[in-house]
Amino acid sequence: MATALGTMRRAARTADMSVPLEWAFRRDFRAGSTRxxxxxxxxxxxxxxxxAVLRDGDVDAxxxxxxxxxxxxxxxxxxxGTVIVPWxxxxxxxxxxxxxxxxxxAGLLPAGPGRDPKGAPGRRRAHLNLPAHPDSPAAARRLVADRCRAWGRPGMMERAVIVTSELVSNAVEHAGTELDVTLVEQAGAVRVSVRDRAADRPDPAANGNLLAERGRGIPIVAALASDWGFVTVGDGKTTWAVVGGDLPADG
Incomplete structure (x- = not known):
């Protein structure tokens, strides 16, 4: 479990509203959770x-x-609560x-099914913890292909597989750390996120040759995804991409 402190100042537990906000991200990578x-x-x-902390946590977890x-x-x-409730x-x-x-x-989370997104209709998830190993991109590709078929999204499977492969390959090659691959399907799109343990920022200009056999990197992710981005938090980063919309049947 890793901890990234948002501030090192020790604030007393007091009702004094001049005391600054402190935060920490505590992650259990094996369980796939962020606190x-x-x-x-x-x-x-x-x-x-x-x-901003809540948005980063939502992407990171x-x-x-x-x-x-x-x-x-x-x-x-x-x-x-004035921030948490609307968020x-x-x-x-x-x-x-x-x-x-x-x-x-009860006072901060939405009432009913919205409180627990596990019960939200049309929302499915998959998670895979992988080592920094040359075989990891292939394992991630198999997961994405299997889930796209199971979720009835064959039209976006090819793009999602390529995007995931590039994100995982980048993490293996450049971060060289244990990583988490997470897929979420909702509202006709598949969101892929790859969490590594290195805080270096992905370089969109790195290897812009889309015809290369490997290491095509972020340029091909940007070309195939409807949106992508990353968030760095202390001990690492999460790079994510959204693949939305089905390709034509002959595409």
């Missing part, structure tokens, strides 16, 4: 920061995202979201 631990205070000027509020005083929880209500897919302690969840 955002909030502490200190949540003054009004920290709300944009909290919104492979399967499950936990917002841990146990170290926040009650007044700070109320302030954080949680507006989420479309992403990792399964929970809030701890459970007594806070």
């Amino acid at each position: 955002i631990v909030l502490a200190g205070g949540c003054p009004p000027d920290a709300e944009p920061l909290l919104a 492979p399967l499950d995202l936990v917002i841990d509020l146990r170290d926040l005083p009650a007044v700070a929880v109320a302030s954080a 949680a209500a507006a989420r479309a897919g992403g990792p399964v979201l929970t809030v701890e302690p459970p007594t806070h969840a």
Whole structure:
């Protein structure tokens, strides 16, 4: 499990709203979960920061995202809620979201099925933990092809397989660390994310030759995906891409 501290300052557990917001990302890579631990205070000027932390956590978490509020005083929880409530209500897919302690969840998460995206209709997920090994791209390709067939998305399978292969190949070659591959299908699109343990930023200009046999990298991801991006958080990064829309039957 790895921890990336958002700030090193130690804030007293107090209702003083001048105390700065602290956060930490704690990840269990084998389980595919990310925990955002909030502490200190949540003054009004920290709300944009909290919104950014939540967005990063939503991208970073492979399967499950936990917002841990146990170290926040009650007044700070109320302030954080002004950011968490609209953000949680507006989420479309992403990792399964929970809030701890459970007594806070009812007031912060949407009521009904939206509280647990596992139950949301039309949303399916798959996760694979892989080593930095030359065989890992092939394992990821098999997972994507299998899931696209099972999810009834054969028209986007070829693009999703290529995009995943490039993202995993880049992670194996350049990050050289253990990695997580996560697929989420919802609303006619497949989102692929690859989480590694190296904080170097992907270079969109690296190897722009789309006809190369390997290492085509980010340019081919950008060419095949409807959207892509990355987020770096302390000990690593998540690079993601969305493949949406079916190819023609003869494509």
